[in-house]
Structures are given as C-alpha cells and as structure tokens.
Amino acid sequence: LAARLDDPSLLRQAALVGPRWLAATSDDLAVTNPANGEVIGHVPALTEADAEAAIAAASAAQKVWAGRTARDRATILRRWYDLILQHQEDLAAILTAEQGKPLPEARGEITYGASFIEWFAEEARRAYGDIVPGHAPDKRILVMKQPIGVVAAITPWNFPNAMVTRKVGPALAAGCAIVLKPASQTPFSAIALAVLAERAGLPAGLLSVLTGSARRLGAVLTQSPQIRKLSFTGSTEVGAELYAQCAPTIKKLGLELGGNAPFIVFDDADLDAAVEGCIIAKFRNNGQTCVCANRIYVQAGIHDAFAARLCDRLAGMQTGDGFSPGVAFGPLIDRAAVDKVSAHITDATDRGARLALGGYPHKLGGTFFQPTVLTGVTADMAIAREETFGPVAPLFRFETEGEVVAAANDTEFGLASYLFSRDLSRVWRVSEALEYGIVGVNTGLVSTAEAPFGGVKLSGLGREGSRHGLDDYLELKYLCLGGI
Numbered sequence: 001l002a003a004r005l006d007d008p009s010l011l012r013q014a015a016l017v018g019p020r021w022l023a024a025t026s027d028d029l030a031v032t033n034p035a036n037g038e039v040i041g042h043v044p045a046l047t048e049a050d051a052e053a054a055i056a057a058a059s060a061a062q063k064v065w066a067g068r069t070a071r072d073r074a075t076i077l078r079r080w081y082d083l084i085l086q087h088q089e090d091l092a093a094i095l096t097a098e099q100g101k102p103l104p105e106a107r108g109e110i111t112y113g114a115s116f117i118e119w120f121a122e123e124a125r126r127a128y129g130d131i132v133p134g135h136a137p138d139k140r141i142l143v144m145k146q147p148i149g150v151v152a153a154i155t156p157w158n159f160p161n162a163m164v165t166r167k168v169g170p171a172l173a174a175g176c177a178i179v180l181k182p183a184s185q186t187p188f189s190a191i192a193l194a195v196l197a198e199r200a201g202l203p204a205g206l207l208s209v210l211t212g213s214a215r216r217l218g219a220v221l222t223q224s225p226q227i228r229k230l231s232f233t234g235s236t237e238v239g240a241e242l243y244a245q246c247a248p249t250i251k252k253l254g255l256e257l258g259g260n261a262p263f264i265v266f267d268d269a270d271l272d273a274a275v276e277g278c279i280i281a282k283f284r285n286n287g288q289t290c291v292c293a294n295r296i297y298v299q300a301g302i303h304d305a306f307a308a309r310l311c312d313r314l315a316g317m318q319t320g321d322g323f324s325p326g327v328a329f330g331p332l333i334d335r336a337a338v339d340k341v342s343a344h345i346t347d348a349t350d351r352g353a354r355l356a357l358g359g360y361p362h363k364l365g366g367t368f369f370q371p372t373v374l375t376g377v378t379a380d381m382a383i384a385r386e387e388t389f390g391p392v393a394p395l396f397r398f399e400t401e402g403e404v405v406a407a408a409n410d411t412e413f414g415l416a417s418y419l420f421s422r423d424l425s426r427v428w429r430v431s432e433a434l435e436y437g438i439v440g441v442n443t444g445l446v447s448t449a450e451a452p453f454g455g456v457k458l459s460g461l462g463r464e465g466s467r468h469g470l471d472d473y474l475e476l477k478y479l480c481l482g483g484i
C-alpha cells in the first residue's frame with residue numbers, strides 16, 4: 001500500500017495519545033485488507049492508562065481551545081479541510097485497502113467526509129445565543145452556547161473517514177476536545193486524518209486516536225467523569241450497552257445506530273429513477289451502510305417491471321477488488337458478514353422467497369458475495385426484521401398505500417426511509433406518516449453535511465450534520481441579569 005501513496009507518511013502505524021504518537025511493532029494488532037487478507041500494517045493495543053492520559057491531555061487542551069475565537073478555530077479546521085482534499089487520492093487508497101470499497105467510492109467518501117470539516121468550520125461562527133424578553137421589569141434574560149467539554153467518539157468500519165469527521169468536525173468547531181476510538185478493522189483512515197490535523201496546526205491534545213480493544217478503552221471513556229459526551233455510531237446492541245455505561249456519569253449521548261430502511265415504490269413512480277435510486281440506496285458500500293434500503297416494497301402494478309430492470313442493471317455490474325478499475329462492489333468486511341447474508345437468504349428461500357439474481361458467495365472467494373435479488377419476500381422472514389448489511393435486495397409486493405405505510409413502520413428501527421412517487425399529495429401523506437428520522441423522496445442518496453442525519457426509536461439519539469449537529473456539542477447557559 002505504501003508504494004501506491006504519494007505521501008507514505010500518511011500511513012502511520014501509531015496511535016495518538018494526547019501529544020504523543022505511540023508506534024506499533026509487528027507484534028501489535030494487524031490490520032488486513034478484506035479483499036485479499038494481506039496485512040496492511042499494525043497499530044498498538046493501548047491500555048487503560050493510555051486512555052486516561054488521552055483524557056487528561058484533552059481536558060487541559062480543551063480549556064485553551066474554548067477560549068480562542070470561533071474564527072480562529074475555523075481557520076485551523078479550514079486548513080485541515082484543504083489538506084484532506086489535497087491528499088484525497090492517498091486517503092482514498094488507505095480507505096479502500098482497509099475497508100474494501102471501490103476506489104471511486106472511497107474518493108467520494110473523502111470528499112463527503114471533508115465536507116463536514118468545512119461545514120462545521122463555517123457553522124462555528126454562528127453559534128448564536130438569544131436575548132429573551134424578561135419576566136420582570138428589572139430583569140433581563142440571556143442565553144449563550146458553550147462547548148460541552150471533552151467528548152469521546154467510537155466509530156465503525158463502514159465509513160472509516162466520514163464517521164470520524166462527522167464527530168470530530170463539530171466537536172472541534174464547538175470548542176470541545178475529542179478522544180476517538182476508531183474501529184479496529186479500519187484505524188488507518190482515522191490516523192491519517194490525525195496526521196493531517198497536526199499539519200493543519202491543530203494544538204496537541206485536542207484530538208487523540210486510540211487503537212486497541214474497544215471494550216477495554218470504551219469502558220474508560222464511558223466511565224470517565226471528565227468526558228461529557230459520547231458520540232457512537234454502530235449497532236443498536238453496542239449502543240445500548242454504552243448508553244448504560246454512561247448512565248452513572250450522566251453524559252450527553254449521540255447515538256447513530258442500526259436501521260431497517262423501507263424503500264417504497266408506488267405504481268406512479270418513474271421506473272428508471274426508482275431502479276437507480278434502489279441501486280444506490282441498497283448497494284452502496286455493498287449494502288454495508290446503516291441507511292441502506294433493507295426492505296423494498298413495490299406496488300403490484302410496477303412490481304414485475306421493477307424486478308426485471310433491477311436484475312438487469314445489477315447483472316451488468318462488477319464485483320471485485322476495490323482497486324480494480326470498473327468494480328462496483330467490493331468484498332464484505334469479514335466472514336461473519338458473509339454468514340449473516342447467507343443466513344438471511346436461506347431463511348427467506350426456506351419460507352417461500354425466490355432468487356431472482358445471485359444468492360451465493362462469489363466465485364472470487366474470500367468475502368466476496370454476488371449481488372442478490374429476492375422476490376416474494378414476506379414479513380415473517382428474518383430479512384424483514386433485521387438489518388442484512390450486505391448486497392441483498394428483498395422485494396415485497398404490496399397493493400395499497402395504507403398497507404405499505406403500516407408495513408414500513410412495523411419495525412423497532414427508524415433511521416432512513418425512501419419513497420418513489422410522482423403524486424405530490426401522496427408524497428406528503430406518506431412522508432408524514434413514516435416513523436423515521438430521514439425520508440428520501442425520489443432519491444436514494446440522502447446524506448449531506450447540510451442536513452440533520454439521525455434516527456428515532458432504536459436507531460438512536462441526536463443528529464449529525466446541519467446546524468443541529470453543532471448544537472449536540474454545545475450546552476446552553478442562561479444568564480439572569482437582575483437589578484436593572
């Protein structure tokens with residue numbers, strides 16, 4: 001991998017603990033390329049004491065950082081943003097090597113990830129407070145926004161760059177310090193970001209990148225009274241565990257958890273647009289995103305045409321190593337992911353679903369899997385209730401709007417949902433009825449720095465992106481001025 005990079009120093013085999021880089025040895029944790037199993041490099045397995053040191057450094061640095069002007073902070077963030085884009089190609093290569101997604105998709109993630117640094121650098125200067133009409137003639141009410149303090153972030157492997165910037169961007173912009181624990185499968189993207197942050201002039205201690213056991217380090221971060229907020233993206237199961245661990249110290253929580261996104265295609269939809277939207281919503285990152293369409297409901301009148309067109313388009317798309325030109329679908333992250341995908345398909349076909357395309361591990365071997373389309377899927381199947389996180393499109397046939405809205409909402413999750421229709425009243429009605437944090441209308445791509453991303457129900461708490469994303473890192477302070 002280092003040979004592909006213009007700047008090989010971005011692939012740093014070290015963790016960042018406060019101001020200190022701790023180098024890995026070849027006995028430390030190995031990071032492998034999911035496309036071929038090759039070892040990319042090593043990162044250290046840090047201890048509880050290292051996590052404590054990172055928190056202490058963050059605490060000290062945060063007080064100084066919070067005292068600087070928003071413009072000052074924004075200038076450094078803007079420089080970081082510029083450096084990320086300057087090194088986009090290298091960052092994309094590191095990302096593809098450790099995560100597996102096709103290189104063009106990795107480039108896209110770098111642009112998308114960087115956009116959160118840019119956005120929050122801009123928003124930092126607009127953390128306005130309020131002056132409220134007072135409740136007594138001699139009193140005045142002022143409300144100001146202040147950084148919440150030291151923040152911890154735990155991020156997943158599916159977006160090794162963007163899930164980091166979505167948390168670090170607003171935290172630093174708001175005047176917080178942040179201790180980050182990236183996923184063990186994909187630490188190098190986060191480490192490369194930290195190298196660039198240092199070059200951008202970010203003061204030491206404000207950003208730590210811890211590597212090692214998430215459970216061990218997570219326990220220190222969640223128990224620490226100095227950490228005032230935890231931002232986590234990952235499974236609902238782990239999110240609930242972290243929520244409980246944070247209870248004794250009453251931390252503010254940002255949780256981006258699992259989804260079970262419905263993708264609804266009405267008879268009056270534009271067929272081509274719906275199929276293209278479905279391919280993006282379902283197969284981006286090979287189905288490994290929390291906003292991936294998980295249940296595709298197609299109205300009876302358009303169902304067969306939609307299924308045929310979808311299979312047709314997918315059959316022409318290539319699976320392979322993310323570095324090979326023309327590849328649309330990379331490997332799955334690990335063997336467990338392949339097992340889950342296979343189990344969902346077997347359960348569905350055992351209960352009467354039909355394979356319209358794919359259905360099996362890819363002939364490339366490893367963790368490659370064929371893009372798969374199932375028809376005749378029903379609510380009793382595991383795939384209808386659980387997030388598959390793989391390249392499987394399960395098609396449900398439906399008749400009426402009422403029926404599909406009830407089916408779409410019949411889940412404990414509530415992150416993204418999608419609908420395709422050209423009837424404006426229906427678009428409004430269904431959008432309002434869907435119990436989700438996000439509704440994509442006639443589009444399969446909803447994530448952007450300008451919009452509030454987040455879920456309801458078991459999909460989480462808080463929002464990332466938009467002006468609301470900054471508020472999640474700020475506390476309100478109310479000043480009551482008397483004797484006027």
Ligand code: ADP
Nearest residue numbers: 154155156182183184214215218233234235238
């Ligand atoms: P995923 O399916 O994305 O791996 P997880 O919820 O298992 O979902 O993991 C998301 C992140 O949470 C990863 O960075 C992982 O290392 C971390 N994690 C997993 N278990 C724990 C835990 N018990 N405490 C803290 N972090 C954890």
